[in-house]
Amino acid sequence: MLKPGTLLHSRYKILRPIGRGGMGAVYEAEDTLLEGRRCAVKEVLLGLEVDPADREQARLQFYREASVLARLDHPNLPKVSDYFSEGDRDYLVMDFVPGRDLKEIIDEARASGRFLDERTVLDWADQLCDALDYMHRQNPPVLHRDIKPSNIKLTPEGRIKLVDFGLVKILSPDEHRTITVLQGRGTAAYTPLEQYGGDAEHTDARSDIYALGATLYHLLTNTPPPDARQRFLQPDCLIPPRALNPRISPRVERAILSAMAMHPNDRPPSVAAFRAMLRGSPPPGPPAAVWAPPETPWEVLWGRQRTLALLALGAFLLALAATLWGRP
Incomplete structure (x- = not known):
């Protein structure tokens, strides 16, 4: 030091x-x-x-x-x-950015037994999306690769600042190798699976989207999500946000879980698309025929229950029809 x-x-x-x-x-x-x-x-x-x-x-x-x-x-x-x-x-x-980082604010909320207000968190998310969209639209695109609450500051004026460019990655189409001693791997709870390993060839804007989704998960639940390696080994270990904080809206939960999908292809394709999901507005640009948000755990469970109910109803109707048919 x-x-x-x-x-x-x-x-x-x-x-x-x-x-x-x-x-x-x-x-x-x-x-x-x-x-x-x-x-x-x-x-x-x-x-x-x-x-x-x-x-x-x-x-x-x-x-x-x-x-x-x-x-x-x-x-x-x-x-x-x-x-x-x-x-x-x-x-x-x-x-130098004055103010407190969001990790401090989460810890304060948790210590007092309360959750951060969803509207406030969405305002912060909107500002972060502005910054990331700007970075990703550079030529070449710029990835942050270490988005987490402690790297986000809230200034006394109420502005959000995404700080610490220590793991920044410039995407260059002719670059075949990245020096990992400089790039690092980010912080486990917020790092997507593709960012682990020896190089950064497979990281793109969707890697930042994962980290942003994991950050919002922590902000709204007071609980850091399990890291991607643990999720790979135990697919059911990620608790849906509304199970931890029922005040989270279904729309925001769906957006966060989509951003945190293990495979990049299952995540929103851009920060603009993720912001549209958070807002509940149509995605930007032409209709996306190749990507749709994956189902949330609640939707998967409801789908299973609905299928079982329909099968049970079908079996009942068949039995009833057989009974009626057999009557003289």
């Missing part, structure tokens, strides 16, 4: 650590060239065990992705203003 008072790049004075992970840390810092400006400095540390060739490729990838991030400009994203390297560490400088 960098000590308070450390001066980076002859400009950024470290004030305090904000967070720490296995591959680095995030600090609040003072920009000594712009008096009074606070910024967040994201540190990426590659381990000494990394092959030198991979280390060099990872650094080139960092600079390429940082340059893309620096061009992003959206009210629900912190602005990236600088990036540089010192020794074996890479640094990304962005706006």
Whole structure:
């Protein structure tokens, strides 16, 4: 960890650590060239065990992705203003976002025995969808790959900010290999199954949709969902949101479970489609003939019960007809 008072790049004075992970840390810092400006400095540390060739490729990838991030400009994203390297560490400088993260707000609600209001959570979701839709529409598209409550801040003005670009992924059609020591895998409860493993070739916008759905699940139920590996081994371990919080509307539950489908093809194909499901409005664009939301567990159960009831009714009618037919 960098000590308070450390001066980076002859400009950024470290004030305090904000967070720490296995591959680095995030600090609040003072920009000594712009008096009074606070910024967040994201540190990426590659381990000494990394092959030198991979280390060099990872650094080139960092600079390429940082340059893309620096061009992003959206009210629900912190602005990236600088990036540089010192020794074996890479640094990304962005706006410091005041306020509390949503994990703190969930913990506070749970401790007081209450659930967050669905309308409030949907307003936050709408802002997150704005940011993700903007990122996914970049050329090339930009994936966040680590959406979770602790990476989402609520500012004192009530604006949502999606922070920490530590696992960002730039989708490039000619890229065949990703350096996993830089990309990481995200946080288990919010990470889709395709993001596990050695590379990111199979991740796309639907991977962020899974993480957003898992985040909304946590926000509305006060309970983090089981991780994708556990769900793969125990398909019934995901408790439907309304079983934990009956105040959740069926429409929102259906949207969340669709976003959290294990296979990407079963999820909404875009953030815009997911937002339409949350709102209960028609999906954007032409009618989607190849994708339809999968049934919720309640719909599956009702379908089974209805089928059994129809079979029982059919058997009863056949028996009644046989009885009547046999009468003289």
